[in-house]
Amino acid sequence: MAVTDKTTLGARLRELRLAKGLGLREAATIAGINHGYLSQLERDEVAQPAPPVLQKLAAAYDEPFLLLMRWANYLEDDPQGLSANQSRALKIMGEPTAAELQAIKAVLDAMRAGRADMSALQRLDGHLDQADRAEIRRHVLALLRRADALDVIPTPLDQVTEISKLVIAGEVTLSPAVTRRLRERFGDLVDKALELILGSVQFDSREVYLQKGLYHLKHRFVHAHEIGHDLLPWHRELYASLDDKTRLKPEVHDQYERQANQAAIEILTQGDRLRAEADDSALSFDLINRVGSQFEISVQATARHVVEETHQACALAISYRGSGTGKLMPPHLYSSRSFEEGFHWQSDRAPAPLIQQHLRAAQRGDALEPITLADVRGRIATVHLDSLCTPQAVFVLFRCSPEKKPLLTRLTHVEWPLRSH
Ligand SMILES: [Zn+2]
Structure with missing residues (x-):
């Protein structure tokens, strides 16, 4: 169908729906979203529909999720240099020099296919809204159930990895030839850059790579974070189809990292289980x-x-x-x-x-x-x-301190029936 560049997201979604011959309610039911919300979307009354909603609509209309993400203005061309997010993440680690940043960029470029995760992202602040958290918890509990890992404490990550059809392929490393080439240019900054990359998941080969020598608890967290990227459909589908020239806008990327962290913590705490304890x-x-x-x-x-x-x-x-x-x-x-x-x-x-x-x-x-x-x-x-x-x-x-009921209130309850006699 012909959609021009000037068409709004709402108009495009409406066109997709009509092309499928679906009514509003019908389409909303298939996508598993609220039909009132879909109607608002089509009238462009939602400022920025969340990626999970777009992913469900893409699946319902049988269209690439990437296309809807592009329409919703979540993507941008990959410029030269570190993304704002990477620079910010590195800033938290200390203040890398321009040379260090360049080395990190080169290592990241060399690992591009892996879409490496940066350690400092664990410290990324900011909060997820209730809807995001609820959606993430739903996916995590379903996964734990599938893996027979619900109520198994500590969460058996290997079991969860296996049921996710992922493989722990090894450690974050570059081939010796690539490392040598980068070292010629950047010296031991290359090794420093490698240290900053905690893990990555490759969606096509289903392989997870984790940094060498992470201490146990951090290793578990990064491991669960990579499972999280794969578990959330709006992550998995997007990362699997992003090409080298396109990336998420930095603020959306931040949001995705926070969601993967949230998925990680939910996997490790088994949803509400740790809280209850x-x-x-x-x-x-x-x-x-x-x-x-x-x-x-x-x-x-x-x-x-x-x-x-x-x-x-x-x-x-x-x-x-x-x-x-x-x-x-x-x-x-x-x-x-x-x-x-x-x-x-x-x-x-x-x-x-x-x-x-x-x-x-x-x-x-x-x-x-x-x-x-x-x-x-x-x-x-x-x-x-x-x-x-x-x-x-x-x-x-x-x-x-827990709120104490004022003494008077308790007394009134006792006294009242007595007085009425
Ligand atoms: Zn990540």
């Missing part, structure tokens, strides 16, 4: 350490996951130590849903000086006393603090 008692780093080692997940990933999922009201501040200097970097902040509702720390009201002050106290090894905080309605709450220092980062956990 942790919610049995008041949160503390002792507890986080205990469940983290039971599920074989790093304390950092466990802490973030627990705080984001818990029913308790709490927040987590993490400050990474600058490489070389050891100085604390600006903190990352995560809030549980109830803490966010009560205090809006994540949205707009986080008291930055108070958080920094406690991170510095934790770094010094000071004992952290409880503090009082006013919530958004002006009620005063007692917040308990706990801290943890690792060579990489300083963590402070803020936890509200």
Whole structure:
């Protein structure tokens, strides 16, 4: 069918649907999306439809997903040089020099087919919305069920890899000839660049490559991250069909990396399972350490996951130590849903000086006393603090004491029937 460049995404989707002879409801049912939403899409009332929705529509209309992603303006031509995302990721690692960046670019180019993952992406901040998280969890639980791995703790990744029809093919390496050629140009920067690449998955050959010598918990995380890329259909299909001249826009690529990280953590925590275990008692780093080692997940990933999922009201501040200097970097902040509702720390009201002050106290090894905080309605709450220092980062956990029912309310319930006699 002839679609001109000026046609909007909505008009194009409508054309595809009509060409298939499908009504709105029918098409929505086949795609597994809401028909009201499809109608909004066709009227261009959705600013940026999420890739998972486009992937479902592409499958329903039997069209390449890549085409719909292009129409929705998620792709761009691959320019020379590092992507904004790669540069940002590398910045977090320290400040690579121009020469280092060039070496990394050359290594990445040499590994292009593998679409290598950069280590620092694990630290990528930012949040996924509820719909994304729910969709990812659905895919993860289905995979664990297929692999007979649900409720097997720690998650048997080899079993999950096998059922995904993936193979751990080996370590991230370049052929000796390529390494030699790159070394001639960049010296030992090549080896440094190789160290920064944690893993990759090749969708055509179904091979996963992982960095040599990763420590156990990180190895598991990267392994699960690569499974995650393959598990989410809107990742798998896109990466399998991207050519060398096209790439995701940097902000979309960031989003994809966050989704793969989310899939990784969901695979390792078995959806809600770790959260349920942790919610049995008041949160503390002792507890986080205990469940983290039971599920074989790093304390950092466990802490973030627990705080984001818990029913308790709490927040987590993490400050990474600058490489070389050891100085604390600006903190990352995560809030549980109830803490966010009560205090809006994540949205707009986080008291930055108070958080920094406690991170510095934790770094010094000071004992952290409880503090009082006013919530958004002006009620005063007692917040308990706990801290943890690792060579990489300083963590402070803020936890509200469970709300006590005011004594009066309880008495009224007892007294009322008595009085009515
Ligand atoms: Zn990745």
